[in-house]
Amino acid sequence: MDSAPHTAEGQGGPDRFTDVQSSEEFAELRRAQRSFAFPLTVAFIAWYLLYVLLSNYAGGFMDIKVAGNINIAFVFGLAQFLTTFLIAWWYSRHAARRIDPKAEAIKERLEGDA
């Protein structure tokens, strides 16, 4: 039923998508997405692994008490929550400002052509 629905509707010839893909405008869209999402992914995974590794191999440091019974390990854990919320918010703001308008413009053009 839907083994090839995607190819059937392209009316601008087989190279339409290749044309868009190699356009400067699309390169900008791709850059806006990748240059934000990729480094940020590497960063939050590194930050998370740092927490995992410190828990494993830096017991002395993680066990230091900060306030009452709350130690650095606990604060580190809560910091992971905080950074997750912040990154989600930051990405969404970036996407709304820098990605969505570019994507929308290209999409409208494609729909106009078809």
Add this chain to the structure above:
Amino acid sequence: MTTSQQLAVAAASEHRTLIITLFSVFVAITLGITVWAGRQTKDATDFYAGGRSFSGFQNGLAISGDYMSAASFLGIAGAIALFGYDGFLYSIGFLVAWLVALLLVAEPLRNSGRFTMADVLAYRLKQRPVRTAAGTSTIVVSIFYLLAQMVGAGALVALLLGATGEGARRWIIALVGLVMVLYVTIGGMKGTTWVQIVKAVMLIAGTLLVTILVLNKFGWNVSTLLGEAAKESGKGKAFLEPGLQYGKDGTSKLNFISLGVALVLGTAGLPHILIRFYTVPTAKAARKSVNWAIGIIGAFYLMTIALGFGAAALVGSKAIIASNEAGNTAAPLLAQEVGGGADSTGGAILLAVISAVAFATILAVVAGLTLASSASFAHDLWANVIRRGRTSEREEVLTAKFAAIAIGAISIVLGIFAHRLNAAALVALAFAVAASANLPTILYSLFWKRFTTQGATWSIYGGLISSVALVIFSPVLSGNDKALFPGMDFDYFPLANPGLVSIPLGFLLGWLGSLLSKERPDARKYAELEVRSLTGYGAH
């Protein structure tokens, strides 16, 4: 049986009517919604994707409902209650993992797929081999996950009915299986989504109530709570420090890393989560739903701190282990305690409420898993591989319904046999399989120009087989008295979680398979996929 357990059982049987009533009300309401949703389910898009009619907020709630499983609610609370700080890793990993889904997967998937994860993979690769591989791994991951939920259900029944309830345990697991099949076959995605939404609200409300009662007992001072938990655990200060469960030696430290990696990379490869992105109309709505999910799930996992340490402080690890070796009943026992104790009416009521919430949780998650796996069976394996696309929508949906019945039967059988393992640890295995078999192929297909069919099949089968094989030869299955088969000994692989080996292997095989393949990557199809996935042009 300990005294506290006897008391629990006595109180439970006194108020068993209440538990049964609450649970029946939930089942009745959700089945009503399901029938209503079923009437509006006409075509395949309705059945698989709820007509793509949900808002970002609704889907965010439904994602949370799908994600906060028995593992999160029962398993994490138990893991923290028994192992203190080390149990907290689950909460953190399960949450941070959402960023992978948000930044890399949710939007392109929504833009370029229709019903299943394999839709995106099959876009520019050869349909049949890729769909066969992706369908197989979808079903395997879902069954691992189902097993964890059934273990949670079994632990609950044992708590509520005591050791005499072995027969009842089977009946209730069978009932869970039956209801989940009804949700899926009658209500499709629309019905299942509403079940998730209702359940998410109930779970958050129940958890919030217990959290407030716990914090109130400790004068709203987290430090006092932690101190009391450490004291009652008998482990002292070590209970609040990393390493109680995973710090013994080099192997258990590696195990901690393996678990950590599996948790953070698993989410974006879970089929039942991925198909939720298809229930909203646009990629923007998919992004919004992930943001809501991160907020809701994050708040929930913060509350697991109160649940876990609260259970350690107020119930005590001895009573928890006596009730369930793996700690799966810590949360309901805690509810009973903060309600006033085992022999009080308040305690019995709260135990009943939280148990009903836990059952609702399990029911909703198994429905989501059943839908994901039966959809993949019908859409990927049946319609596109076996019937080579020569099938009607009617036939495909009918196949999905039959598949749901079969998967229901499988999970009932599994649930009857497995009950000695921690639900969170079991779900972590599903995460490891998802991260090894599914995530590499999803990322390569979306972002790597030179990815080929051979790369995809090597990666999926390599990740799938290696992760499942390493689980089979791990200490989870044999070689110690906590294993699934304690009498046998074939634990040749030292880590309980295979992620550290199988996830890099999945990525490596995807890369190697592509490099060594004779087939040339289809540049035109990749152009189409890239343009569609980034712009949303032509999205269904």
